[in-house]
Amino acid sequence: MLKISAEEKPKFRRRLLAWFAKHKRDLPWRRDRDPYRVWLSEIMLQQTRVSAVIPYYERFLEAFPDVQALACAKSDQVLANWAGLGYYIRARNLQRAAKEIVSSHAGQFPRQYEAALGLPGIGRYTASAVLSIAYDAPHAVLDGNVARVLARLCALRGDLRTPALWRKLDATSQDLLAQNAPGDWNQAMMELGATVCTPNSPRCGDCPVERWCRARKLGLAEELPFVRKKRATVNVTLAAAVLLDPLGRTLLVRPADGDGALFSRMWQFPAVEARGTDSRAAIGAHLREKFSVDINAILTPLSSARHTVTFRKIRLEPYLARVPRLPRFAGGRLIVLTEIRSLPISNATRKIADVAMEHMTR
Numbered sequence: 001m002l003k004i005s006a007e008e009k010p011k012f013r014r015r016l017l018a019w020f021a022k023h024k025r026d027l028p029w030r031r032d033r034d035p036y037r038v039w040l041s042e043i044m045l046q047q048t049r050v051s052a053v054i055p056y057y058e059r060f061l062e063a064f065p066d067v068q069a070l071a072c073a074k075s076d077q078v079l080a081n082w083a084g085l086g087y088y089i090r091a092r093n094l095q096r097a098a099k100e101i102v103s104s105h106a107g108q109f110p111r112q113y114e115a116a117l118g119l120p121g122i123g124r125y126t127a128s129a130v131l132s133i134a135y136d137a138p139h140a141v142l143d144g145n146v147a148r149v150l151a152r153l154c155a156l157r158g159d160l161r162t163p164a165l166w167r168k169l170d171a172t173s174q175d176l177l178a179q180n181a182p183g184d185w186n187q188a189m190m191e192l193g194a195t196v197c198t199p200n201s202p203r204c205g206d207c208p209v210e211r212w213c214r215a216r217k218l219g220l221a222e223e224l225p226f227v228r229k230k231r232a233t234v235n236v237t238l239a240a241a242v243l244l245d246p247l248g249r250t251l252l253v254r255p256a257d258g259d260g261a262l263f264s265r266m267w268q269f270p271a272v273e274a275r276g277t278d279s280r281a282a283i284g285a286h287l288r289e290k291f292s293v294d295i296n297a298i299l300t301p302l303s304s305a306r307h308t309v310t311f312r313k314i315r316l317e318p319y320l321a322r323v324p325r326l327p328r329f330a331g332g333r334l335i336v337l338t339e340i341r342s343l344p345i346s347n348a349t350r351k352i353a354d355v356a357m358e359h360m361t362r
């Protein structure tokens, strides 16, 4: 794997740590090493860009400044502060873990690796990141950025996500770890991958560890690592209904697990996928079957909107229907349309609410 001699490794580490001290980005979660803040940032950064996370991170900390505040909060409140960031299971796990930390760990993020792994939503990567950054515990991280850097340093071919290669990368990452500064080391490796050794066009001329890089020597930096094929995009048309009563109230529903997975389990307008049929007909039939509402004739089309969830490209086709009274049933919720943002709703639901409100002001 890594062809760096035992004498060279300390130099390699010093170079990377010095580069990190000088070039690291000033990010809000780097301003202190409070375990709660480090943990929150690591969870928010999963699958999400740094620039998108910053305002959410700051707002979330204002609402829930410490683990006790998060543990005691209402789950709707937590989700409302997460709304728009996506992958809402992260927020639910975060609060479940906060409750466990308060009830079983005296309100302190555990210092032991196995105990951290036992918390909801915490895998090997997050446990290593939090323990190393907050407590300087000697656990090396391995995420996509670090794996790419290591694969290039070692000129490693093949799909990095295969279990055998991932195990090798994990061992190499642990072997390289600077034991005297594990938190800075992990952040330095991730920063190198995020800002210099990027997926496309790595900036090898600015790289602090260029002299030890085999891919650079072999002229393979841009070709490595092997990129696995992305799952093909699926186009989906989703028909939604904004039912509106004379008091300006609308009906929201919250699908159970496995039902309405496109929007997670957030509050949303009644909606159905229009498969090979006209969206008006699809939502009309859905309203009749699920809510006993027969309003096909008075569905007014609103502006369509686009939304993307993982590999699905969704075309939202919303309809407005004014009704004398909204259907009431267990699991439904009536709310004044203009107050909808006080609930945990997904970006897709927000887009539909916005076009409905815009239509009403015309």
Ligand code: SF4
Pocket: 149, 152, 153, 196, 197, 198, 202, 203, 204, 205, 207, 208, 209, 210, 211, 213, 214, 215, 216, 221
């Ligand atoms: Fe990445 Fe280039 Fe540095 Fe090698 S020399 S680690 S390919 S940026």
